Amino acid sequence: xxxxxxxxxxxxxxTINGTLHELKVEPWVTLLxxxxxxxxxxxxxxxxxxxxxxxxxxxxxxxxxxxCLALAVSRDGAEITTIEGLAQNGELHxxxxxxxxxxxxxxxxxxxxxxxxxxxxxxxxxxxxxxxxREHMSGNLCRCGAYTNIADAVEDVLMPRIAAxxxxx
Ligand code: FES
Ligand code: FES
Numbered sequence: 001x002x003x004x005x006x007x008x009x010x011x012x013x014x015t016i017n018g019t020l021h022e023l024k025v026e027p028w029v030t031l032l033x034x035x036x037x038x039x040x041x042x043x044x045x046x047x048x049x050x051x052x053x054x055x056x057x058x059x060x061x062x063x064x065x066x067x068c069l070a071l072a073v074s075r076d077g078a079e080i081t082t083i084e085g086l087a088q089n090g091e092l093h094x095x096x097x098x099x100x101x102x103x104x105x106x107x108x109x110x111x112x113x114x115x116x117x118x119x120x121x122x123x124x125x126x127x128x129x130x131x132x133x134r135e136h137m138s139g140n141l142c143r144c145g146a147y148t149n150i151a152d153a154v155e156d157v158l159m160p161r162i163a164a165x166x167x168x169x
Pocket of ligand 1: 045047053055057160
């Protein structure tokens with residue numbers, strides 16, 4: 001009787017929210033499924049699973065990435081930050097505070113991706129206006145239509161940073 005060959009397992013290492021993980025994964029496993037299904041980091045959401053909605057956005061080496069489109073093996077050695085890793089020392093990230101203060105979620109399903117995307121936007125450093133916030137967050141869909149509140153929240157964090165940078169120059 002023919003035996004079904006075992007699935008190939010590729011060793012990779014990922015630093016996720018500051019913790020090094022040595023893992024073995026099949027080459028077809030996405031970063032999203034690895035995070036959710038194997039590491040129980042379920043804050044990152046699976047929406048469309050095809051790069052259309054942004055619900056799965058995480059930061060990979062500081063840049064925002066749709067984790068549903070990224071094969072885990074292709075990110076070997078990377079630093080990953082998920083929504084679970086944004087709070088530091090028991091303090092919420094300023095974007096998380098702003099989202100709460102601005103009531104920037106309704107069902108909240110898109111919110112982890114929105115906040116991770118906004119964190120990436122802040123790090124990129126080239127967004128300077130509300131119109132640009134909306135443009136540069138346009139890959140993140142919110143079916144509830146909380147866009148105004150989301151833009152308010154991101155603006156609350158971004159604008160003081162721009163003002164502080166200009167004052168220092
Ligand atoms: S789940 Fe990845 S973009 Fe929609
Ligand atoms: S709050 Fe974003 S989809 Fe509902």
